[in-house]
Amino acid sequence: MLGLIAVDVDGTLVGTGNVVREDVWAAFAGARARGMRVAVCSGRPAVGNALEYARRLDADGWHVFQNGASIVKVDSGESLSEPFPVEKVQALIEHAHRTDRLLEIYTDTDFAITKPGDFAERHAALLGLPYTPKRPEELRGTVVRVQWVVPIAETAAVLAEADPALEFHPAGSPVMPDAMFISVTKAGVDKGSAIRRVAQKYGLSMDRVMAVGDGSNDLHLLRAVGHPVAMGNAEDVLKAVAETVVAHVDEGGLVQAVNLALTL
Template sequence: MLGLICIDVDGTLVGTGNTVREDVWAALADARARGVRLAICSGRPAVGNALQYAKRLDPDGWHIFQNGASIVKADTGESLSQPFPKDKLPELLALARQKDWLLEVYTDTEFGITKRGDFAERHAALLGLPYEPREPETLTGTVVRVQWVVPYADTEAVMSGPHEGLDFHPAGSPVMPDANFISVTAAGISKGSAIKRVAEGYGLDLSRVMAVGDGENDVSSLKVVGYPVAMGNAEPALKAVAKEVVAGVDEGGLREAVELALRL
């Protein structure tokens, strides 16, 4: 039996209705009862729905948010988060306002936005948060990540922006299929780097860890663990590095992955 399962949210835990199947919850509860640690491993911040998922999965465990920039203990809020390069933020804010693109700026528990409107309002609802827009400059905590939320047609232009010292992690959500979420962290920070830290904290060798995901930003997760699993709805790049491909999110693929983990 494996010791840790790292679970992406959008397209893996959460399906097109922004809900989690009850059979998936039951399988996850069974795994935790048998001693398997469970960790959210998401691009979402540690607030709203994502934090509630973490608390339900493993209430006193460590969870990975913001594509590895935030590592947060669910019960205490203790953080192992990595700061975003301070010298890069002003140029990204200027670019967002020049191009009229939505850039979200995150601390562990708060975020600000450069552009109000449909994408910003729908993303707040997806996160399970009230739509209360605030300017990024008003944030008081340490910035750990920024994220572009743009139509897919703008992806190439966004990705061609400033890269030095930064890593880009594009991902989609079945809840907002018309938007591309391009998360940006300090170079070297990823879901994969965060999984290494969580596994080390639990005293687990990576060979005893499973990661399950569906998007490009999950590639680093699958590459570092002993048992990488791709959802049936996963991007081709993810399926190429997976040992196992399960059913799609809406067909209970995560339940299959958890059942597999209990047999290994």
């Protein structure tokens, strides 16, 4: 049996109804009972629903949030997160105001937004949080990541604003199919770099780690582990690097992945 399974949230753990199947919870409970560690590996922050998923999957374990920018031990709050370049934060906030786009600015456990409105309100609901818009100047703590939330049609324009000091991680959610979430982290920080640090904390080599995902922001994650698994609903670029492709998220694909991890 493998020592660790890393699991994306949207489109992998959570299906189109924004719920986790009961057989998925049961499969992970069985894996934990046998000693396998489980790490959420999500673009979401360590708040609301994502935090509750992490606690239910592995209550005293290390989990990866914010596309690798936030690495948190959920029982103690201990963090391995790296700060986002300070000089870039203000420049991106100013750019958000000029372009009238929604930019979210995150610490490990809190966030602010540049543009209240429909996308911001719906994203708060997706995260399982009350809609209480906070301005960037009100945010306290160390910024670890920012994120653009834009209409699908604006994705290419945002990605064209590449910066060698930063990593862009575009991902969608079945819960908000009209939006693209483009997470921005410090260069070299991604789900792959984060899961290596988690595996190191557990004393595991990467050949004893499985990762399961569905989106292009999971590409670094799948490339980092010994056993990459793509969901049936995954983007083609992910299926191309996967060792195994399981069923669609709504058809129990994640249960198949967990059962496979128990046999390797």
